[in-house]
Amino acid sequence: MTVNDIPNVRTCITPLKNDNIIFEQDRVGELSDKKFKDRKIKNINTDITVVGSGPAGMMAAIAAAKQGVPSILLVDENHIIGGQLVKQTHKFFGSKEERAGVRGIDIAVELLDEIRNYKNIKFMLETTVVGCYNGKKEHNLIAVKRLNEGDQLFEIISKKVIFACGAMENMLAFPGNDLPGVYGAGGVQTLMNVYGVKPGEKVVMVGAGNVGLIVSYQLLQADVDVDRVVEIMPKIGGYHVHAAKLRRCGVPIYTSHSVKEVYGKEKVEGVIVVKVDNKFQPIPRTEEKIPCDTLCIAVGLTPSIRLLKQMGAETEFIPEAGGHIAVHDSLMQTKIKGVYIAGDSSGIEEASTAMIEGELAGVSAAASLGYDKNAQKLKSKCKKALIGFRSGPFGEKPRICKEKIACCWDRGVNY
C-alpha cells in the first residue's frame, strides 16, 4: 500500500494517524520526490546495516558489535524494536544457550538492553527501506523515516548489509475472505498481545501448525472463545504439546477439514467448514455452518525478499523455505558480495534458529571487514547449533531447504 505518497508500506503494522492518505498499490511503487522537495536527502555512512530488528536482526547487530565493528545501523519499519518477538508471550523451546523456557517478549527486552549497551549500534525505527542498489565497494539503501513533521528521506551508504526482513503471512482464497473479521493469525496476535485489542468474541482458526495452535491458545488467554481449529492435512502440523494445551481447554482440532466460505453482510457472521478427502477436495454434504465473528488464518509464511530481488540477488523457489529466497552460502552471504541474509527471509523457520543465523551473519559480515577475532570459532559454534536444531523430525523442512540452497550455490561446490 502507499501511505502519504510512500510506496511499499505495510499498513497492517503502521499506526493510523488522522491525516493518513492510503492507496492500494498493484505494482512496484514509485517514490514521488514532491514529498521531499524542500528537504535534503540525509546521508548516513556506516559499516554494517541490518534491515529488520527481529530476533535475527538484533542478534546480527549484537554479534557484529561484539566483534568490534565501529558503526552498525539497525533499521526497522515498526515503531518498536523486536520484530515478532514483542507479541510472542509463549515460552520458547530449545536449550539454555538459546534462552529456552524464556518467553519471546522477555527475549526482546533482553536483546534490546544488550543493544543499548553497545555504543556502536544505532537504531532507526519507523524507517522503511524502500530501495537498494549495489555500488562497487558499498551498498546504497534508500530509506524513509516517518516523523511527526513529515517524512525524511535517507541514503544509507553501507559497506555490508544484512537483510533480516522476516516474512509475510499467507492468505487463502475463498468466498468472503475480504470481509472484516478475516485476519491473519499473526495480525490477531499483534492486536491482542501488542495493542491489547480483543479481535473478536468467537474465532475459528484455520491451520494447526505451531502458529495456529499458539495463537488459538493465546486467544483463550485473552478470554476469546475459540470454536475449533481446522486443518486441511490429515495430521496436526505443529508440536503435539501445543495441540495438547488447546485440547485440554476443550478446543477441538478437526484435521482433514478446511474453510469453504465465510458469510456475512458487512462483516464475518459465520464460516462454513468442510471435510476434505486425501486429495484435499471437499467432500459433498460434509459442510458445517459455524456462527462466529472472526476467522483467523494460519497457513504459513512467505519469506520477504523484495529488497534482495530488487538488488539483483540470485533467488530460487524452494517450497521448504516457504517460497522464493536468496541463494546464500553457509555463512549467510548471498550471491552479491557483502550482502547477507538471516532469519525467516532466508527460509521459514523458528525464532531460535533465526537468532543463530543472525549471529552467524553478524560474525561473517564483521569478519569480512577485518574484525575477525575468534570468527572461525564463533562461526562453527553457530553452524553446530543450527545442525542440532535441524536434526530432529521437525527440523526436516529447514534441513531440506538448506540442503537445496547448498546445491544452488555453485552446485554444492564451495558451499
Next chain:
Amino acid sequence: MLVVGIGVLIIKSYEKNGILVTEDLTLPTDEQLKKGVAIIECIQEIPCDPCVAICPVSSISMEDINDIPKIDYNKCTGCKRCVGICPGLAIFVVKVVDNRALITLPYEFLPIPKVGEIATALDREGKSRGLAKIKKVNRRGKTTVVTVEVDKKLAMDVRNIRVD
C-alpha cells in the same frame, strides 16, 4: 491406518486429535506414585531440553537435544521444578495419597486460583471430570504451578482445571 499416496503412513491418534492416551506414555508404578513423580507428556522429538537442565537430581535425561526426555521414576523426587519450566507445559507431577491424587499442573489463565477454592477438573480433552480442590499455588513465574486434589482414579486423566 491411513493410506496416503504410494507409501503407507500410519497416523497416530494424537497426531490427528492432539490427545494422548495412556499407551503413549511410560507410567510409574503404584509405589512410585506414592512418593510423587513427574509425568512427562512430551512424546515428539523436538529440540528442547530445559527440563534436563533444571532437574536437581538428574532424573531426566537426553543424549541429543532432539531426543524425547526420559525420566527415571526412582530418582525423581517430585520436586515440581520441571512443571513450571517446560515450554510445552507438558509436565505434571502426580502423587497418590490414600484414595486421593495430588496433581500438579501448569496454569496460564486468569484469575489465578486460590488455595482452598474448588475448580472443575478437566481431562486431556477438556471434559469435566468432577471437582478439584486447589491445594497449592506457586506464582513464581508467569506459568502458575497449581496442585489440585482429585479422586485417585483420575490420577492419569486430570490434566487441567477450569476456575469458574
